[in-house]
Amino acid sequence: MLKIKNVSKTFNLGTINEKKALKNINLTLEDGDFVTIIGGNGAGKSTLMNMVAGVYPIDCGHIYLDDDDISLDPEYKRASRIGHVFQDPMMGTAADMSIQENLAMAARRGKRRGLGWGVKKSELETYRKELKKLGLGLESRMTSKVGLLSGGQRQAITLLMATLTKPKVLLLDEHTAALDPATSSKVLMLTNKIVDEMHLTTMMVTHNMQDAIDVGNRLIMMYDGQIIYDVKGEEKKKLTVNDLLKKFEEASGSEFVNDRMLLG
Numbered sequence: 001m002l003k004i005k006n007v008s009k010t011f012n013l014g015t016i017n018e019k020k021a022l023k024n025i026n027l028t029l030e031d032g033d034f035v036t037i038i039g040g041n042g043a044g045k046s047t048l049m050n051m052v053a054g055v056y057p058i059d060c061g062h063i064y065l066d067d068d069d070i071s072l073d074p075e076y077k078r079a080s081r082i083g084h085v086f087q088d089p090m091m092g093t094a095a096d097m098s099i100q101e102n103l104a105m106a107a108r109r110g111k112r113r114g115l116g117w118g119v120k121k122s123e124l125e126t127y128r129k130e131l132k133k134l135g136l137g138l139e140s141r142m143t144s145k146v147g148l149l150s151g152g153q154r155q156a157i158t159l160l161m162a163t164l165t166k167p168k169v170l171l172l173d174e175h176t177a178a179l180d181p182a183t184s185s186k187v188l189m190l191t192n193k194i195v196d197e198m199h200l201t202t203m204m205v206t207h208n209m210q211d212a213i214d215v216g217n218r219l220i221m222m223y224d225g226q227i228i229y230d231v232k233g234e235e236k237k238k239l240t241v242n243d244l245l246k247k248f249e250e251a252s253g254s255e256f257v258n259d260r261m262l263l264g
């Protein structure tokens, strides 16, 4: 499904700010894998997602999607097959457009035809049905501007937009981190439901270690641009936050005390 092979990324090469963000990453996701990713600030989690989405070019290595080598494809070309949701609820949606216009834009992603400012009746019915599934009452506010919604509502819509046409891979980069705890767990539940129902291959970065254990079928831990721990199935289910802290400590020495990951 998704294969990342020998991928490295250095930012600001040859300058005083040179930073090896990814160091020879190898990772293969099977169809339907739901991988949670944890690691401290600056570990390379977002960079890994950005490499898959094509936000920046990779320095070396290859990324394959269904055996297609997409390493050189620009972000817009990958967008029809890769859903990407970020931490900031303002980023995924257009505030000045209505809920239904936002969804229509998402439905046309990667297609030749633009909005043309016509949203068909049949489409509206589909959107209404999908919005209803979110359980937030948004199906009765489809013409409301997205800018009027709360962060949690916007993030739920972003999630819907990213999955409206089934992506080959769904990338979630701390997509619940900016929300209050109650909304965050609601959006996480929605995430689980959508991923499960659509059988989506998913990578989710979280700083909440318990969420990382509870959600998905596989967990990886990153440190200093590398994958230092990769666990799945029954072994993953048995993990405790304490186990993860110990793993992290092994890799990083005593630094973990200062790490944001601890706050999860």
Ligand SMILES: Nc1ncnc2c1ncn2[C@@H]1O[C@H](COP(=O)(O)OP(=O)(O)O)[C@@H](O)[C@H]1O
Binding pocket: 011, 012, 019, 020, 021, 039, 040, 041, 042, 043, 044, 045, 046, 047, 048
């Ligand atoms: N666009 C960029 N330009 C320069 N440095 C970057 C850029 N993106 C990330 N980095 C650096 O790469 C490292 C990994 O960052 P990132 O992948 O965002 O970490 P994480 O998401 O795990 O917190 C950090 O040291 C960060 O400062």
Ligand SMILES: [Mg+2]
Binding pocket: 045, 046, 047, 173
């Ligand atoms: Mg990040």
